[in-house]
Amino acid sequence: MGYIYNFIYMLMGVSMATVGAALSKNADSQGDLDFPRDLISFIDEWKVKPGSLIMILHKTQETFGYISRPAAEKLSRLTGIPLARIYGVITFYHFFKTTKPGKYKLSVCLGTACYLKGGQDLIEEARSILGIGEGGVTEDGLFSIDPVRCVGCCGLAPVITVGTDTYGKLTKDQLPDIIAKYRNNG
Numbered sequence: 001m002g003y004i005y006n007f008i009y010m011l012m013g014v015s016m017a018t019v020g021a022a023l024s025k026n027a028d029s030q031g032d033l034d035f036p037r038d039l040i041s042f043i044d045e046w047k048v049k050p051g052s053l054i055m056i057l058h059k060t061q062e063t064f065g066y067i068s069r070p071a072a073e074k075l076s077r078l079t080g081i082p083l084a085r086i087y088g089v090i091t092f093y094h095f096f097k098t099t100k101p102g103k104y105k106l107s108v109c110l111g112t113a114c115y116l117k118g119g120q121d122l123i124e125e126a127r128s129i130l131g132i133g134e135g136g137v138t139e140d141g142l143f144s145i146d147p148v149r150c151v152g153c154c155g156l157a158p159v160i161t162v163g164t165d166t167y168g169k170l171t172k173d174q175l176p177d178i179i180a181k182y183r184n185n186g
């Protein structure tokens, strides 16, 4: 088992070195970002515990929807963890986002049941309709698309969710109307 962890740490080391070099080229601060009180309390509680960084990053993303550069800088100041290490972890785990998601996040399920029933086709069609690639956001800031794993209603496969709305047994030709509904809401 140990060699697996060593391999992961080795990969992260390469990633952190690359990110660190990029950071040093662009070191100007973008000012101090306000963190809500509950986030500050969470960081204070967790920063002294082993393996705290992942927990803190999850909480930060839950708070802001993504982890911006100013947020990462502030986390570094509050925890004493080097910024390059924070970015090493953020870039290693695809779950973490460094750009602001769209107002409406289309989460396309690629769990087994949905994948087998055309989830991948749905994601490609949604990207084509919105004109965005992986990790992208539409120019008006309204939409982004995230592949997700099982959202817990496999009987409705294939499934997408938009915020708290769930659409099941979906076909590609239903996507334009669903997207138009949110676009019209602005």
Ligand code: FES
Residues within 6 Å of the ligand: 109, 110, 111, 112, 113, 114, 115, 149, 150, 151, 152, 153, 154, 155, 157, 159
């Ligand atoms: S696999 Fe998509 S909801 Fe379970």
